[in-house]
Amino acid sequence: MSQQNNQIHYYIDGDVLFIVEDTKFRVHKNIIGLASKMFNDMFTCATPTQSDSDNIPEVELEGESSKTFENLLSHIYPNTFIDINWVNIAEFLRFSEKYIIDSVLLSAMKFLEREFRKNPLYSLFLADRYHFKSIYKESSKLVLDKFPEYKRNEIFSQLSLYTRNCLIKKYTSYTDSLAKLANVDFTSGYLHCDECNKQSEHDLKINQEFIERSKQVQILPLPLPPTPPSGTRKILFNSIGYKTCDNQFMTFQLPRKFKKHFGVFEPLECKKHKKDPKFYLYIELGE
Structure with a gap:
């Protein structure tokens, strides 16, 4: 299969080549290595490419989407920065957990902390999967407040068995x-x-x-x-x-x-809004 250069992240002065699907990304070790220790470790055993005349190291990411990698690089590189949003957050979290990209994990967590009110059930699903304790607790408050509605949502069935049982037990009580x-x-x-x-x-x-x-x-x-x-x-x-x-x-x-x-009720983000007029039931990870 012929390979093509990525239109955004193919830098002439790049010193490492990533191959994702049929796309080549020529990027900078110092930027990618700072973002991910795993990638930094990969560079030490990367073999030189045969396709580029200057013989730079090549890393192939099998089973990954070139579009996801492009978006991730756009988030990491300051000149092409793109925000995390509801469309890309799941892929960003999956990729950054797999390759230990702490800065992206942190950005995703901050996004959920700001926006969980707009999509409580999906926020709970992601917090459940990636063990974001604070977001888990806060989003559970809004889910329990409209539990009959959210229980019918298909995302509910994707929650862990532990979380589904906790929600059902709390609401039944x-x-x-x-x-x-x-x-x-x-x-x-x-x-x-x-x-x-x-x-x-x-x-x-x-x-x-x-x-x-x-x-x-x-x-x-x-x-x-x-x-x-x-x-x-x-x-x-x-x-x-x-x-x-x-x-x-x-x-x-x-x-x-x-x-x-x-039982115990709390306002949303209890430590920030102790005088919030609305108080909610909630569940916590590991309770």
């Missing part, structure tokens, strides 16, 4: 808790503030309020799909009043009761 919400005594064990001189009446008022709120998120039989986890938490955590004892209940008692019944 949530819906079970939702069905039992009306049985929760929200004022049990609550220590009223010193200013509250009608504690029994206040308990009754609070419980009546949360019975009404429970009806907003839990209808028997349960609706399909149920209220999203973030929606349930938002409804339950709406302010119940402006008195000191009301505020104390919302600040201390309700979070304890909610956590005991539903």
